[in-house]
Amino acid sequence: MSRPYCQFPITLALLAFPVFAADTPGSEAPVTFSKDVAPILYKNCAGCHRPNDIAPMSLLTYKDARPWAASIRQAVVQRIMPPWHADPHFGKFANDPRLRDEEIATISAWAKQGAKEGNPADLPPQPKFNDDWKIGKPDAIVDIGQDFKVDRKSVPDEYVYFTVDPHFTKDTWVKAVELRPGNRRVVHHAHVWIDTPETAESRPRVDANGNPIPNYVYKDEYGLQRxxxxxxxxxxxxxxxxxxxxxxxKLNDGTGPLGSYLPGKAPDAYPPGTAKLIPAGAKLKFQLHYNNTIGSPQTDRTQVGFIFADRPPEHPxxxxxxxxxxxxxxxxxxxxxxxxxxxxxxxxxxxxxxxxxxxxxxxxxxxxxxxxxxxxxxxxxxxxxxxxxxxxxxxxxxxxxxxxxxxxxxxxxxxxxxxxxxxxxxxxxxxxxxxxxxxxxxxxxxxxxxxxxxxxxxxx
Ligand code: HEC
Structure with missing residues (x-):
């Protein structure tokens, strides 16, 4: 886990002003966007903060980032960005995106020193983003089956369910699943799972002793369970x-959703050696959360891509x-x-x-x-x-x-x-x-x- 570029400004500060030590890094050493800050933003922020992704502003260039210097400082010092909600005292997580203290100190010093650009020649190359499928070329792509109109201006939040038949005629093990919004401007999140008959109607009506089991769930006028x-x-x-x-x-011992698209969440590539089963003939159920704040009617046709496993996994x-x-x-x-x-x-x-x-x-x-x-x-x-x-x-x-x-x-x-x-x-x-x-x-x-x-x- 060596990220030499972020340590550099600290080292510089220590060399030049040993008295100030690490708790006031850069209080004297000049910290610039091009040399010190851009590498941190490219690595930790640009995945969301770039044109046409989920964050409200791009942070790829000095011009983009400069007006945000104070809020960037605040967001990283308070650890609001990158988003992560686990208390660090418990568990070690493979997808923990938190910045290191030195990186936060560098950004903080930069903002405090007036958010200087520095020498553009110091800029690292801009990161390349793959706007194609992040899981690689899918073996199968299934969509929600229609161009859905998202234009209920009076309802900012809309949850819509789509059930579609993927026409899988044999049992299919999948090892990676990616939901790709048709229209990123209105798709807030999406889930896809195997449509199981675990519904209110199909639950057993009697227990093992033949006594009736009460049903406490009903469907409201929108077809949602309550x-x-x-x-x-x-x-x-x-x-x-x-x-x-x-x-x-029943205590669900199944698979849960096959995949989810959530703000900032990477696609679901299951841990190596594992996979999930889509049984032959199963239907897929999508849940789409739409949020149209644009003001004009929009349409969406969200897709899901699957990568198949070559054989049944050792560990489903x-x-x-x-x-x-x-x-x-x-x-x-x-x-x-x-x-x-x-x-x-x-x-x-x-x-x-x-x-x-x-x-x-x-x-x-x-x-x-x-x-x-x-x-x-x-x-x-x-x-x-x-x-x-x-x-x-x-x-x-x-x-x-x-x-x-x-x-x-x-x-x-x-x-x-x-x-x-x-x-x-x-x-x-x-x-x-x-x-x-x-x-x-x-x-x-x-x-x-x-x-x-x-x-x-x-x-x-
Ligand atoms: C996983 C995606 C993601 C990553 C990674 C991410 N951001 Fe954000 N950021 C967002 C989104 C979405 C918003 C707007 C909604 C919100 O504030 O939750 C946002 C909002 C912000 C804001 C505005 C807060 C305000 O005052 O309105 C700042 C500043 C910011 N991000 C800075 C950063 C910095 C700096 C990094 C990297 C260290 C970073 N973000 C990483 C998605 C991301």
Whole structure:
């Protein structure tokens, strides 16, 4: 992980002004855009901050970046940019984009010194971006099946579901999935998953003893699922196994979404040696979140590209959804705790985590409790943001034994202090619309290979 160019200004400061040492880097040494700042921006920011990508402004040239110097400084010093929401005390993640302290110091010094350009000859070459498929040439491309018009000006946020038949006539293992928005200006995010029959209608109606299982879910006038208002209230789903879940809803041991397009998220290239199965004849279900702030009608035809695996993988990638459905968030409540617990029935290796809530989501913690009682935090997202639903991919998989409990704890802010709150006067329950809430801890894993005595002892 050597990034020599960022260390340079610090070294320079130390050489020239040893008295000031590293805590005031560049307080004397001139820091310039061309030599010191551009390399940091090119590597860490330009992927989003370039023309036609998701960020509001390009940071590729001095002219682009100069007016933003003060806000760039603030954004990096406060670690708002690059976006990343995991508490650094827990877990090591392969996709952690955070800047190093020296890089922050360099940008800060640059802005404070008046954001000088320096010598344009020092500029590194501009990074090249691949506007084609990032996963490589797909083996199959499927789109949402229509040119969808996004012109409901009165509704800034619109969630639309499309179910399409990919015409896969045999079981197909995929190892990489990329969602490509048809119109980046209006597609806020998109998910695609295998359309499973896990719907309200298809859930079992009776339990193993023949007793009826109540159905607490209905479809609203837009066809979106919601919890019935008179469903029982369970805030603590850890009092019994998977206690916050809907009765009769199997603990999902499936694959979760095949892929997601989220602000700044890389396409889903699954960890080497793993893959997900699209069964023959399965349909694909897209969820598109549109946000048309342009003012003129737009159309979108989002696509998904798949790279096939050559053969069934050694380790299919699976996902457990520790989800709570039966919670209730009272109006004005600023810190409603909701939790759910599930137990692994076999030895597994954890690969990634996603926290999913809507606008009232405040924080989420993922913990495990091992059979020996040892409890540890895997991931803490202290300031959840609906706009940045990142996947946290572990640098090294975490091995957990059969009988280990996964504990997911969330807090919701339904008060008027939450600036994203659509309506603090509403009692909020589970539902697909973003004005309702969800509480999902998604954990990807593979079945664990048999433990070799020495191999995993260092794994916390
Ligand atoms: C993953 C994509 C992504 C990356 C990487 C990224 N940004 Fe951003 N940035 C955005 C988006 C989207 C916005 C606008 C929405 C927001 O503020 O969340 C933004 C907003 C900003 C803003 C404006 C904040 C304001 O005051 O309105 C600044 C400044 C900024 N980014 C600087 C940076 C810098 C510097 C880096 C690199 C160190 C960086 N960004 C990396 C996507 C990104």
């Amino acid at each position: 919890l019935k208002p008179d469903a029982p209230v369970i805030q603590n789903g850890c009092l019994k196994e998977d206690g916050g879940n809907l009765p009769g809803r 990638l699976r996902r457990v959804d520790s989800s709570a459905y039966l919670f209730l968030i009272p109006p004005g409540e600023s810190n409603q705790e909701v939790s759910n617990c599930t137990t692994f029935q076999k030895d597994v290796m954890l690969m990634s985590y996603v926290a999913h809530m809507h606008f009232r989501g405040k924080d989420m913690r993922f913990e495990i409790e091992r059979p020996n009682g040892q409890r540890e935090t895997l991931l803490f997202v202290p300031h959840y943001s609906f706009a940045w639903q990142q996947i946290y991919r572990l640098q090294d998989p975490v091995r957990v034994e059969k009988g280990t409990r996964l504990i997911v704890t969330a807090h919701f802010d339904n008060s008027s202090n939450n600036k994203w709150n659509p309506d603090p006067t509403k009692t909020v329950r589970w539902g697909e619309p973003s004005t309702s809430e969800m509480m999902d801890g998604w954990v990807e894993y593979i079945d664990a290979p048999p433990a070799k005595p020495s191999q995993f002892t260092a794994q916390r």
